[in-house]
Amino acid sequence: MTEGKRNIIAQLINEYDIQSAEDIQEALKDLLGGTIQEMLQAEMTEHLGYEEYQRSDNSNSRNGKKSKIIHSKYGETLIDVPQDREGSFEPRVVKKHQKDISAIDDKIISMYAKGMTTRQISEQIEDIYGFEVSEGLVSDITDKLLPQIEEWQQRPLSDVYPVIFVDAIHFSVRDNGIIRKKAAYIILGINNEGKKEVLSIEIGENESSKYWLGIFNNLKNRGVKDILILCADGLSGMKDAVTVAFPKTEYQRCIVHQVRNTLRYIPDKDKKLFANDLKSIYQAPSEKIALQNLDKVTETWEKIYPNSMKSWNKNWDVISPIFKFSMEVRKVIYTTNAIESLNSVYRRLNSQRSVFPSDTALLKALYLATFEATKKWTSTLRNWGKIYGELQIMFEDRF
Structure with missing residues (x-):
């Protein structure tokens, strides 16, 4: 001193x-x-x-x-x-x-990122600092993020992404006085360094080929020339849109979602045994053996649950690409788990708010939650060196 x-x-x-x-x-x-x-x-x-x-x-x-x-x-x-x-x-x-x-703006934005409503933030500020902040002022402060979000949504992207995941999480949003369920589609990429990167957040209501084509065209306009593997659940219109926008891309149905959707119709008493039988399909060393096991599982369970295996046969063209790759690559693409940790952050928003007042309010909350969650994304995927080498050989003219 x-x-x-x-x-x-x-x-x-x-x-x-x-x-x-x-x-x-x-x-x-x-x-x-x-x-x-x-x-x-x-x-x-x-x-x-x-x-x-x-x-x-x-x-x-x-x-x-x-x-x-x-x-x-x-x-x-x-x-x-x-x-x-x-x-x-x-x-x-x-x-x-x-x-x-007092840099109250930063504090309000931080609280908004944690999923608090404008009313909750207003009450919290009054409790802590002893003065009233109206809900309107909280909304005005968070609206300052909108140009920043717009800039982030339009930022340039890499020309090639080895893997991209698309997943949806649903929120209740007030739309013209009516509460509707809306999906927030999270598009997450694995870049050349093996690191996760949220490419975009889209809020939509009706899935269709046209809708997804618009999203993929936006990625192309931001610099994406190629996607090697795209992993997603059975989102309506996705397959057709990928074929048009990125014709060479391997579209892989998320196996975990496929299994969950199958087990949804199976009583608890048979779920464990059924799930073990399904493993013989998606963990098979080759597509030939996987198809043999698919026939066995279908024959075993169709007598008890006639429609249980229909989706596996129907969607085999988007389930089977996984068998081209080694176990290291399969672990990356057979599930959208890479995005699950992010979804857990988004689900906390649902626990804090039963209804979002608008699409804009939901987008602000998702953006802030994403920004907070991705601060920790500094390391590469496990075994990325091996995965990178395999993808280079498999896609030598593109990667």
Whole structure:
């Protein structure tokens, strides 16, 4: 501690008769107001070009003061903002219309990222800081994110992605006074370095080939020229859209979703045995053996549950690409688990809010949750060196 700081502290203790931590807070609050006041006066002097009470030929001059309450970490403080006759003075230390200097915007955005509603945030701010923040103000503050979200949604992407996952999570959203279930589609890529990267978040209502083609065309417009493997659940229109937008892409149905959808119609007493039999299909060393096992499983269970295996036969063309690859690559593409950790973050938003007031409110919350979750994505996928080498051989003219 410097000698100058010691002198200031001694003067503080003496001036404010400081006896407790609360006294320190009150002293700092008073000093904050006084310091801002002095800085505003200095800014006005700089603006006019002459000191107070000094004569000048400047046609503009001081024109009294206007009281204003500002919010800070120390609570509310009353300051007097100097005015000029021409109204051209633009203070920098506390800008016009600014009422908060405690970086409250960052705190509000952080709370919004955790899924809190505007009402909850308003109540929390009042509890912590002792002043009211309206729900409208919270909404205005988070709306500042919209240009940032737009920029993020349109940022340039890599030209080739070895793997892309598409998954959906559903939210209740108010639309023209009616509460509707809407899907947020998360598009996540594995880049050349083997790291996860959220490429886009799309909020939609009706899945169709046209809808997905629009999304894939947007990826192309942002620089994506090729996708080696696309892994997704049975989203309507996905297969046709991928074929048009990226004709060489291997479209792999998520095996975990396929298994879940099958077991949904099986009673609990048979689920474990049924699931073990399904493993003999998707864990088979080759497609030939997988097809043999598919016939066996179908023959075993169709007598009891006639429709249980229909989807496996019907979707075999999008289930079977997995058999071209080694077990290391299969572990990456047979499931959308790479996206599951992200979905768990999104599900917390559902636990905090039963209904989002608009698509925009949902997009803001998803963007902030994504930003927080992806801060930890610094490492590469396990065995990425082997996976990369295999993909280079399998797709040598493209990767």
